Amino acid sequence: MLLPQTHNHAQPNFLNTADLKQEEISALIDLALDIKQGKVKKSLAGKTLATLFFNPSVRTRVSFATAMFKLGGQAIEISSNNVWSFEYQDDVVMDGSTIEHVKEVAPVLSRYCDGLAIRCSELVTKSAQSASSGSWEESKQDIVLNSFAKYATVPVINMESNVYHPCQGLGDALTMKEHFGETRGKKYVHTWAYHPKALPMATTNSQMLAACDLGMDVVIAHPQGWELDPEILAVAQKRAIQSGGSFAISNDQDEAIEGADIVCAKSWGALPYYGNWEAEKEARSNLQHWIVNEEKMARTRDGKFMHCLPVRRNVEVTQGVLDSTSSIVIDEAENRMWAQMALLATLLA
Secondary structure (H helix, E strand, O other): OOOOEOOOOOOEOEOOHHHOOHHHHHHHHHHHHHHHOOOOOOOOOOOEEEEEEOOOOOHHHHHHHHHHHHOOOEEEEEEHHHOOOEEOOOOOOOOOOOOEEHHHHHHHHHHHOOEEEEEOOOOOOOOOOOOOOOOHHHHOOOHHHHHHHHHOOOOEEEEEOOOOOHHHHHHHHHHHHHHHOOOOOOEEEEEOOOOOOOOOOHHHHHHHHHHHHOOOEEEEEOOOOOOOOHHHHHHHHHHHHHOOOEEEEEOOHHHHHOOOOEEEEOOOOOHHHOOOHHHHHHHHOOOOOOOEOHHHHOOOOOOEEEOOOOOOEOOOEOHHHHOOOOEOHHHHHHHHHHHHHHHHHHHHO
């Protein structure tokens, strides 16, 4: 299976699951299930993946390193704290704070390594305060990820950008396939949840696309004012129809959750306030009732609860739900590794 080429380069990249045909996604899921069931071949012996982290990470960092090890290769982590400050703008006089241009960084790393994986999302921070960033239209350009994809000569993997988190989407798809077998006709509800900080939309975008590609009846639930990007919503709806599923949006969380087979919670920032936390903070201050609790899960059809992690207990979801047998968040996190093993075996072998 050959993943799609981007930026007119010969190598395939993995930047967004919507770049793949749905049968290619199914093939990756099937391969991941085979690998998880013990059909592991160390197909990447002697291969090296450079993982560049511009944001904090737990699951992504460890799952990629472990995946490469299990396949016989190695991952070399590069933290933004330990490298030069990179420049991404073209035709710039570099007499300021940036020291090295991506035009040199990407091709040099490409000669050392067999693949590059990039994590760069402007709103991801360890601080108690929300990060500031440019507008959504500016952030949507994903200049860091797309610059590496443009100038690298080996496959580039998106480990989370401003717009997409395709590895999370792939791991979620594997989890739902594993739990249900046949996913067509299952009701998937992706609900906004209250959070004390503004968060990126990347994970939500990719989780939503994953459910659409599985032929599920997808419902996106959020308060008014927290609409997702209309272009991405249009792609999701199209792919849901292509896979035999459906797609709907609701501003009523209780109504949306009724009869659900999966409830997946995730907070995201509001487009009108993107990067402007002070304005958004006031807008979300009265939305703390957007939480997944036992009463809401009781409305489901013996539904399962999913969350990408990290999760704020008793803020986004109650501990009663997280600690119940309905919660499959640990399975979901584990499956990131198996899904990424399938991806790496396909891209780098």
